[in-house]
Amino acid sequence: DAMVIQNPRYQVTQFGKPVTLSCSQTLNHNVMYWYQQKSSQAPKLLFHYYDKDFNNEADTPDNFQSRRPNTSFCFLDIRSPGLGDAAMYLCATSRGPGLVVSGANVLTFGAGSRLTVL
Amino acid sequence: QKEVEQNSGPLSVPEGAIASLNCTYSDRGSQSFFWYRQYSGKSPELIMFIYSNGDKEDGRFTAQLNKASQYVSLLIRDSQPSDSATYLCAVNRGGGYNKLIFGAGTRLAVHP
Numbered sequence: 001d002a003m004v005i006q007n008p009r010y011q012v013t014q015f016g017k018p019v020t021l022s023c024s025q026t027l028n029h030n031v032m033y034w035y036q037q038k039s040s041q042a043p044k045l046l047f048h049y050y051d052k053d054f055n056n057e058a059d060t061p062d063n064f065q066s067r068r069p070n071t072s073f074c075f076l077d078i079r080s081p082g083l084g085d086a087a088m089y090l091c092a093t094s095r096g097p098g099l100v101v102s103g104a105n106v107l108t109f110g111a112g113s114r115l116t117v118l
Numbered sequence: 119q120k121e122v123e124q125n126s127g128p129l130s131v132p133e134g135a136i137a138s139l140n141c142t143y144s145d146r147g148s149q150s151f152f153w154y155r156q157y158s159g160k161s162p163e164l165i166m167f168i169y170s171n172g173d174k175e176d177g178r179f180t181a182q183l184n185k186a187s188q189y190v191s192l193l194i195r196d197s198q199p200s201d202s203a204t205y206l207c208a209v210n211r212g213g214g215y216n217k218l219i220f221g222a223g224t225r226l227a228v229h230p
Contacts, residue, residue, distance in 0.1 A: 035220075042122070042206070042220040043162070090161055105150060105210055107218055109161040 003027070004110035006091050012116045013081055021076040021113045023091030030096035032074040033107065034066060037088045049074060050096060081117045088112045119144055122209050122221035130227045137194040139224050141207030144188065151183055151190045152208040152218065155201075162206055165192070197228045 004025045013019045023032065031050050035043040047056045049068045063085070065077040078085055092107040123142050131137045143151075150169040154162035168174045168181040168190065180193040194201055204223040211217060 033217075040126075040222065042222040045217060045219070048217065088161075103167065105218075106152070106164060106167060107162075107208075109163070112161045114159075 004091055004093055004108055006089075006110035006113045008113060009111060010114050010116075012118065014118050015082065016080045019078045019081055019115065021078075021089050021091075021115070023074045023076070023110055024072050025091075025093045025110075026072070027093055027095075027108060028071065029093035029108070030071075031094045032068060033092040033094075034064075034074070034076050035090040035092065037090055037112075038086075043090055046076070078115075081115070083117050086115055086117045088114050120221070121145060121219045122207055124205075124207050124221035124224045126222060127225040128227045129224055130229060131197050133197060133199060133228055133230050135197050135228075137197045137201070137226055137228070139192040139194070139205050139207075139226065141190045141192075141221055142188055143190070143207075143209045145209070145211050146185075146188065148188075148209045148211050150210040151181070152210070153179075153181060153192045154206040154208060154220075156204045156206055156223065158204075165205075194226075197226075199228050199230055202226055202228050 007022045033048040034046045037043040046060045047066050063079050067075045090112050091110040094107050095104040121144050152167045153165040155165050156162045166176045166181050168183045174181045178195045182191045204225045206223045207221040208218040
């Protein structure tokens with residue numbers, strides 16, 4: 001089945017120790033997104049790629065970086081995790097710009113990676 | 119003012135009743151609107167989306183959109199305990215890259 005796969009599902013790290021979360025997709029979607037969701041809060045968009053075109057949200061801290069080496073994979077790097085970075089990190093994909101009626105901009109989410117910072 | 123606002127709940131309804139979930143948004147240029155369901159500890163899953171004023175029905179679910187009032191709602195008919203979850207409203211502001219802005223969600227509890 002075509003899907004969005006995130007690894008690891010659970011990640012425990014120490015304060016300041018770099019972390020990389022991965023996302024792969026078999027949907028052949030053009031756009032890949034990273035959202036951060038803290039407990040009882042809205043998913044917050046960190047950045048997204050349209051193909052290789054990287055788009056950072058204005059309020060995304062510099063501590064967060066992303067890489068998309070090819071269409072199928074996208075990585076989220078947290079260079080120096082702080083206690084406030086503990087959250088669920090959600091990867092999502094969409095086909096890309098297109099007619100709204102076609103559902104081109106519907107997001108498909110992976111299962112998420114839950115990050116704990118000690 | 120948040121871009122997408124929802125009542126956090128919990129909204130408690132008896133099994134078999136209609137649950138009504140509401141969402142308002144601030145950007146009049148928003149083009150399409152989504153309802154996602156999120157079970158505790160899980161990722162959001164799409165219920166339905168709507169882009170034209172009026173109602174859109176899919177099984178037990180009906181989305182309603184009123185762009186003049188900047189209001190979108192989700193009705194769940196014949197609510198089941200398995201519908202107990204957080205319902206996230208999301209808005210696509212349009213432009214080039216289909217960015218969805220989410221509300222914090224309304225927690226629905228359906229009791230037998």
